Amino acid sequence: MRIKRIEKLKENITKSKFYIKGNEKFNKISDKIRTNLKYELIFLVGFCLIISLIGAVVSSRLFFSENRRTVETIVGIEAFTESAKSAAEGLKMKVDEGNITIEDSKFFSEFFKSENLALGENHKGYVTDLDGKVIYKSPDAKETQFSIFQLLVNASEMPNKDTEYVEERIGLGERSINSYSPKQMTKMFPIKIGGKEYYFIYEGVPEIVVKTNEYRQTNELLGLLVGTLIFIITFLYVINRKVKDLDEISDGIKFIANGDLSYRLKIRGADEVSNIANNINLMASEIEKKIQSERAAEKTKSELITNVSHDLRTPLTSIMGYIGLLKDKRYKNEEEMNEYLNIAFNKSEKLKILIEDLFEYTKLNNAEMKIEKTKVNLSNIVSQIADEMTPIFEENDLILLKNIIDDKIICELDPNKMVRVLENILSNASKYSYKPGTVIIGLYENEGEAVISVRNRGDNIEQDKLNKLFDRFYRGDESRATESGGTGLGLAIAKSIVNMHGGHMWAECVGNDITFYIKIKSISN
Structure with missing residues (x-):
């Protein structure tokens, strides 16, 4: 029966609001200590301090203490002065009220015998002339003559407040070596x-009160040393x-x-130390991934070199062949000669583009390219590039439309580098658009930023490939035999230049509509 009551009481306690709130707070504090190294160290230091304090108190009381007694003697100077x-x-007051003269011996005899004098025990009163007689x-007074000078000297040396005289005795039963001897004091009033x-001279011995205090004195220094030692041992242990x-x-x-990137640290707990171990594991994993990525990039570069060698060799072979025919x-006839010259010229143009792309990529890759910013009207640059490339689009059975919302959008940029960006994007649109078709280049300003867009219709690009369009050496068209094949550097170069301007470049594909966006900070008019 009693066990059931106890169990029911426990159940009621665990269901109470105070228990639930207290348990929640305890769990919160416990989690904070467990997951935060700062709080964990504070808790450990506090725990070690409590253990060391307990050890210091216990050791000082058990091993470094002795019985002592203090005797406190209080001299009642203030009470004597008041009397x-x-x-x-x-x-x-009595002299003034009764017009008393010095010859009225009966008055003085009664006064000194009266209780109104308020003389304490062993206290005496005198009336003297100016010479002290x-x-x-x-x-019960015996003095017949006072030295007024000596009385003034004694008055200047006498304290005005109660004086304490304290002596300490070792052990509770030992005899006092020093004892206070009460001294007679004198007060003089005109x-x-x-x-x-x-x-009027008042003379007597002040009342003396003696207080005894027994206690046990401990050696705090030795206790502190023991506590410090306990703290160090406990702290090192925990x-x-x-x-x-x-x-x-x-x-x-x-x-x-040493190169073992597959090594992983064991994670214990959830504090900052375990976070460091976890971050080191993440770092090793990222480095491992980066090395694998770099190896893949090296492989891609090797493939590029092979492809570029082919792209360089093919136009060179054609150029040499046609020049050989001309030589x-x-x-x-002259018409056939001009045809051979045009073919050689077009092949040399293609060769020039390949070389320029490789040269530009090399400078970007080695951080050798510098931009020279100046304030320009971006609307003029976009409009000019669109006009210049319109004939190229017409040759490819494409229509290039301009949709420039604002006539004046001032930006701080390198105009030559921005022209290269626009040429690369428009050239890419010209290569991969459905023909016949339409390409739209737009420009507008939004919340302090200039936004350039180039939209064309072409084959749908999957999201994973869309994200790779700006990777260096990536080519969306895997067939090298088509005329649209390039080096795979144009968009990568364009994105790098935009990034150097502090801008952002990305692509979106909805169905067969592919749009490239450039966003650069503009300067308010």
Whole structure:
């Protein structure tokens, strides 16, 4: 029955709001400590401090302590001074009220016997002349003459507040070596009696209060040393796991640095140290991927060199063949001769484009290309390039339309490099558009940015291939036999130039509509 009650009580406690909220807060703090190295170290330092403090207190009380007693003697100077003032003021008041003269011995005899004098135990009162000769005094007083000078000296040296005298004794039963001896004190007040000047002198020993305090004195320094030692040992013990994790990370970095990119560190916990280990694993994985990518790029470059060698050799062979025919005068008439010259010229133009693309790529790849920015009207550049390339489009049975929304869009850019970008994009559109067809080049300004678009209709490009269009050496047309084949550098060069201007270039394909976009920061008019 009792066990059931306890179980029910536990169930009620676990269902209470306070328990649920407290448990949530505890879990939150626990997760914070577990996932944050800063809080974990704070917790560990706090835990070690508590252990060291407990050790210091226990050790100082058990091993570094002894019994002591203090005897505190308090001299009641303030109470003595008040008694003296009260007695002097009482005498002055009675003298003024009764017009008393110094010859009225009966008055003074009754006054010194009266309770109004407020004399304490062992306290005495005197009335003296200005030379210190005693005229009247308390019944038990013995002095007949005072030195006024000495009284003034004693008054200047006497403290005004209660004075404490403390002596310390080792052990509870030992005898005190030093003891306080009470001293007699004197207070002097001027007073007029019958129009003449006299002194009222109050003399006695202040009340003394003795307090005894027994305690056990500990050696805090030795306790502190023991606590510090406990803290160091405890901290090293609890921090040892983190040190091991850091050692493993260090060893793992050495393995990775020596070329073993497949090595992975063990992840323990969820704090910053484990995050470092996880990031090192990610770094090794990324480096491994990058090396594989670079190897693939090298392979692509090798293929490019082979392809470019073919592209260079083919027009060169044709040029040499037709020039050889012209040299040997193996043509029927002037019309055939001009045809041979035109073919050689077109082949040399193609060869020139190949060489320019390779040269441009080499400069971009080696960061040798510099841009010289100047403020220009981008609308004029786009319109001019469209006009210049219209005949080329017409030769390919294409119509090039301009859709320039703003007549004046000022941008800070290198005009020659931007012309090359536009030529590459338009040339790409001319090669891969359905023929006959239409290519639209547009320009507008949006939120402080100039946006150039080139749209044409052609074969649908899948998303994965669309993302590769700007990769160097990538060619969408795999057939080298078609006339549209190129080096695969045109769009890569264009994107690099746009990036150097701080702009952005991308492509979108919806159905058979392919659009290239360029976005560059514009300058407000």
